[in-house]
Amino acid sequence: MASTARRYERFAGxxxxxxxxxYEQWSRGISTDAAVLELIDGLPENKRQPNLVLAAARSCGAxxxxxxQFRSFLQEHWEDIRPVILHRSTQTNEPRRCAVLLPLLAEIARTxxxxxxxxxxxxxxxxxLYPDRYGYRYDDGGLLNDPGRPDLVLECATTGNPPLPRSCPEIIHRAGVDLSPLNPADPEDLAWLDALIWPGMEDRRALLQAAAGAAAMSPARIIKGDLNAEIAELIEAAPAEAAVVVFHTAVLAYLPAADREIFRDTMLSNLDIPGRPVHWISNEGGSVIPGLAAPAGDADPGLxxxxxxxxxVARTGPHGQSLHWL
Ligand SMILES: C[S@@+](CC[C@H](N)C(=O)[O-])C[C@H]1O[C@@H](n2cnc3c(N)ncnc32)[C@H](O)[C@@H]1O
Incomplete structure (x- = not known):
């Protein structure tokens, strides 16, 4: 229970x-609430994350x-909330993270x-997977890649002069893998993605709806499976004339450390395939990938x-809201 309490305290702070x-208030409240901690500790270890528990409660009407008020709701409705926690997982899909990926993507296509x-x-x-379908406004600058509608424009604050592109790179192939791919056209999946957005972040909610609508028109192929098991085949299936970019954001923290190492080693070895450039972009918490050093110096630990x-190459806001080039 002590470690669950610490986890909720950390999430709050x-x-x-x-x-x-x-969420700060709820999570801090849980961290010192023995009765609620006992409910959460009755869940399997990998189901106790604040993001998952709080989203499940909200999807049940909290x-x-x-x-x-929240703790009363949790206690009264635990029999409804618990199955949602067991069935679902933390799958927050944040299109704004494309804003921190775009400069690197453009640089790779250029070089x-x-x-x-x-x-x-x-x-x-x-x-x-659709960075070319969004518009971008870095700081207060001009609009890059006008998507023709304001709800698909991603705003991102920058420091350190990132190499901002003038246009989006051409993307001729998109594919993905997930343990449990969600369907942007499915109302239940969309409702779960909506519940995963934290209270008070209404701009993210509107963006989710707009981005899901755009994706649903021609969804990319996302296979169901484990990333370590599927990555070689996905790279193999990419068109030979393209530069392959394997990327992930807010994913590897969900894998055991040994699996993160396997993925890291695969990616570092794949970079050398002759005639087929393969690049690896990782956007994760600072200490998530063993052996990949976080940049020196003090920084907000949430970046x-x-x-x-x-x-x-940069620190980034976890929802794509900022890019701090090194
Ligand atoms: C927090 S979401 C991030 C989604 C997306 N990358 C984004 O940034 O918006 C993490 C995703 O990783 C998936 N995931 C976790 N472990 C995985 C694994 N071993 N193989 C494939 N997908 C995995 C989860 O199912 C979930 O959809």
Missing amino acids: VEAHGSSDV DAGPYS EERPLALIEVGASAGLC FVLHHNGTA
Whole structure:
């Protein structure tokens, strides 16, 4: 129970703080509430994450009120909430993360002088596989890649002068893998993705609906499976004329450390296939991938680190809201 309490305390102070007052309050409340901690500790270890438990409660009707009201709801409705937790998993799909990937994608297409084949591991509903369908506004600058509608424009604050492109690279292939791919056209999957968005982040909610609508028109192929088992075949299936970019954001933390190492080694070895450039972009929490150093210096511990082929190039806001080039 002590470790669950610490996990909720950390989520309140490091992740929710500054982003969702409601989640900060609920998570902090849980961290010192023995009765609620006991309910959560009755779940399998990999089902106790704050994101999952809080989203399941909200999908069962918990209102964004004070903690006292939330804890009563949790206790009264636990028999409905528990099956949702067991059936679902944390699959938050945040299209705005494309804003922190785009400069690297454009740079890869430019240096390789080829169009791109995107392969996303841990793709959820695949909403990060369409960077060319979004518009971008970095800082207060101009609009890049006008999507023709304001609800598909991704805003991202920058520091450190990232190499912002003038246009989107050409993408000729998109594919993904996920343990449990979600269908952007399925109302139940969409409702779950919506429940995963933290209270108070209404802009993310509107973006989710717009991006899912755009993806549903021609969804990318996302196979069901484990990323380590499927990655070689996905790379093999990419068109030979493209530069392959394997990427993931907010995924590897869900894998056991040994599986993260296997994936890291696969990616570092695949980079050398002659005649077929394969690039690896990782956008994950700072210490998630063993052996990949986070950049030196103090930084907000809630920021992710963006690595290109194993080298750190930026820190990023975890929902794609900021890009801090190194
Ligand atoms: C938090 S979501 C992130 C989704 C997406 N990458 C994004 O940034 O919006 C993590 C996703 O990774 C998937 N996942 C976790 N472990 C996986 C594994 N071993 N193989 C494939 N997918 C996995 C989950 O099912 C989930 O959809």
